[in-house]
Amino acid sequence: MRPFGPIVYRLGHKLFKLGSRVRLPVGSQMKILAIETSCDETAVALLEITGLRESPNVKILGNSLFSQSHLHEQYGGVYPDLAKREHQKNLPILLEKTLKDSSTNNLQETINNIGYIAVTQGPGLEPALWTGITFAENLGKKWQKPVIPIDHMEGHIYSVLYQDKFSISNSQFSKLEMPALALLVSGGHTELVLVKNFGVYEILGKTRDDAVGEAFDKVARMLGLSYPGGPKVSKLAEKGRTLNTDSQGPTLVFPRPMINSNDFDFSYSGLKTAVLYWLQKHPIKTEEDKENVACAFEDAAVDVLVEKTRKALNQYSEVKTLILGGGVAANTFLKKRLADMLQEFPSVTLHTPQSELSTDNAIMIGLAAYIRIESGTTQENQEIRARGNLALGV
Numbered sequence: 001m002r003p004f005g006p007i008v009y010r011l012g013h014k015l016f017k018l019g020s021r022v023r024l025p026v027g028s029q030m031k032i033l034a035i036e037t038s039c040d041e042t043a044v045a046l047l048e049i050t051g052l053r054e055s056p057n058v059k060i061l062g063n064s065l066f067s068q069s070h071l072h073e074q075y076g077g078v079y080p081d082l083a084k085r086e087h088q089k090n091l092p093i094l095l096e097k098t099l100k101d102s103s104t105n106n107l108q109e110t111i112n113n114i115g116y117i118a119v120t121q122g123p124g125l126e127p128a129l130w131t132g133i134t135f136a137e138n139l140g141k142k143w144q145k146p147v148i149p150i151d152h153m154e155g156h157i158y159s160v161l162y163q164d165k166f167s168i169s170n171s172q173f174s175k176l177e178m179p180a181l182a183l184l185v186s187g188g189h190t191e192l193v194l195v196k197n198f199g200v201y202e203i204l205g206k207t208r209d210d211a212v213g214e215a216f217d218k219v220a221r222m223l224g225l226s227y228p229g230g231p232k233v234s235k236l237a238e239k240g241r242t243l244n245t246d247s248q249g250p251t252l253v254f255p256r257p258m259i260n261s262n263d264f265d266f267s268y269s270g271l272k273t274a275v276l277y278w279l280q281k282h283p284i285k286t287e288e289d290k291e292n293v294a295c296a297f298e299d300a301a302v303d304v305l306v307e308k309t310r311k312a313l314n315q316y317s318e319v320k321t322l323i324l325g326g327g328v329a330a331n332t333f334l335k336k337r338l339a340d341m342l343q344e345f346p347s348v349t350l351h352t353p354q355s356e357l358s359t360d361n362a363i364m365i366g367l368a369a370y371i372r373i374e375s376g377t378t379q380e381n382q383e384i385r386a387r388g389n390l391a392l393g394v
Contacts, residue, residue, distance in 0.1 A: 030115045030373065031061070033098075033139070034366030037087045037132030038124025038152045039188075042066045043362035044094040046102045046114070053198050053374040055175045058162050058367070061102030061110075064094040065361060087131035095139075114145055118369030121149035122390030123188065129386035137384065148369045149384045153189060153392050154201075155364035156325035157182050158371055160351040162363060176351060177320040183309050185334075186326035187213035187230070190305075192264045192312050193392055195323070199377035201393040204312055205264025212301055213328045215268035219275050219297050223290050233294045234331055240295030241333075243288065252296040254278070259304045264312055271300055298333060306337045313345050322350050330358040 029050040036043040043066075048059040066086070103110040119136035122129055133149075140147040161176060180195040190207040210218070213230055220229020223236070257270040275297050284290050313319055322345075324338060335352055342350055357364055372378050 030370065031113050032366040032369050033114050033117045033145075034150075034362040034369065035091070035117070035119045035132045035136050036152075036155070036360055036362040036365045037091070037128050037135075038120045038122070039128060039360055040067065040083050040086075041360040042087050042090040042094060043360065043365075044091070044098045045362035045366055046098050046110075047363065047366040047370070049366070049370045053371050054177070056161060056367075056370065060162075060363065062098035062100075063361075063363060064097045064101070066090045066094060083125060084127040084131055087128055091131065091135045095135075111143055114143065116148055116369060116373065117143075117145050118148045118150050118365050119384070120152045120155070120365055121384055122387030123152055124386075124388060126386040126388040129388065133384055133386055147384060148372060148378055149382065150365050150368045150372070151390055151392055152360075152365075153184055153191070153193075153325075154371075155368040156184050156186070156329075156353075157193070157195060157323055158367040159325055159353040159357040159361075159364035160323055161367050162357060163354055176323075177349070179316070179319050180321035180323050180351075181309070181312055181316065181319045182323040182325060183305065183338075184326045185212050185305065185324070185328035187211060187217060187228075189213075189326065190266045190268070191392075192308060194312075194316060194319075195321075197375075198371050199375040203392055205266065205308065207266040207268060208258075209267055209269035210272060212266070212268050212305065213326070215272045215301060216298075216328070218272050219294070222276060222279055223284065223293065230328065231330070234298060234333065236291045236294035237298035237333065238295075240288075240291030240293075241299075243291065252278075252292050254296050254300040256300050256303050256307075259307050264308055266304060266308065268301065271297070298331075302331075302334050302337055305334060306341050309338065310341055310344070313348060319348060322348050324350065324352045325358070327359050329353055330355045 029048065032047050032049065034045045034047065043064065045063040046061040048061055049056050051057045099107060099110055117136050117140050119132050120129060121133060136147050139145065178195060178197050182193040182195055184191045184193060188211050190211045192204040194202040194204050196202060216230035216233050217228060220233045223233070225232040254271055254274050257267040258265060275293065279293065284293070309322070313322070322338065322342065324335065328334065329352055339350055342348055
């Protein structure tokens with residue numbers, strides 16, 4: 001018999017009131033069960049965290065993740081109703097696995113020692129978000145645990161606090177100094193965020209249309225690559241870049257939309273369209289053609305990200321840390337370009353997540369919950385609801 005009992009799913013717009021909570025003393029040990037269902041990854045993790053928020057000690061007691069990408073491949077993107085059904089099916093399974101992995105002897109004792117349940121409330125696909133919220137609410141009621149709603153993008157910011165592999169071991173991290181500038185890049189978001197302090201954010205700029213990760217996936221489809229295509233485009237681009245290095249340089253150059261605009265906003269729709277129009281006039285004939293297109297596209301996309309980040313660092317000279325987060329944070333070319341750019345800012349340290357934490361996961365949600373608790377930014381009697389367009393700082 002499962003110690004946590006049956007889970008009843010209710011996907012209506014029900015609101016759950018949190019009871020009052022007392023903030024733990026700074027540096028106290030806490031165990032957080034984290035749940036992430038914002039898109040097509042179902043993830044559950046149990047973390048034990050101690051230490052100061054600037055450099056916590058994190059022990060991953062259990063971590064389970066199911067990726068649905070192979071199921072959505074036929075649609076060329078995430079199909080919301082399918083994502084919701086898969087979350088409903090997999091959450092109880094992943095919870096049971098996570099609890100068993102984290103229990104040495106007594107499973108009920110493991111549950112009793114959990115201090116908080118953290119769940120993504122947005123941004124993301126609302127049908128998918130509601131599955132995680134409802135699941136967390138039911139667990140909170142049954143176990144009598146407070147449930148903390150977490151901003152998914154906040155999770156990407158604090159994903160850099162964990163750098164070890166997914167082994168069950170303690171890990172001490174380099175200090176995360178504030179204020180920080182966060183470049184958040186994924187399939188749904190491209191944002192520059194000023195992190196004034198832990199839990200205090202100001203969005204400096206964001207995409208006006210397509211996110212950079214979305215543009216990568218759309219160009220991948222143009223090149224005949226399967227979903228998710230972003231990493232495949234990057235691999236082709238790397239090969240194309242090697243070819244160009246051995247010659248006189250790239251012969252194909254795409255536009256860099258908004259690179260010189262007087263703000264920190266982005267736009268990737270025009271770049272994507274430029275690639276489409278070029279391919280219509282120059283059909284792909286060889287693998288080298290495909291590599292050249294991928295290289296030219298990635299060069300243009302990354303140039304804009306780097307230049308906007310440089311501009312923000314120049315304007316906000318008090319920034320001590322540059323954080324790169326989101327699925328596109330795994331792009332090695334982008335990381336190299338940012339590291340090279342930071343030679344102009346010797347007082348700024350670059351923090352990037354390990355590759356497993358660049359994509360959606362529950363570990364980063366637990367880390368964000370820890371920051372909220374330690375910073376005292378959790379709210380009493382807060383309603384939890386799915387917020388597909390949730391924005392940092394709002």
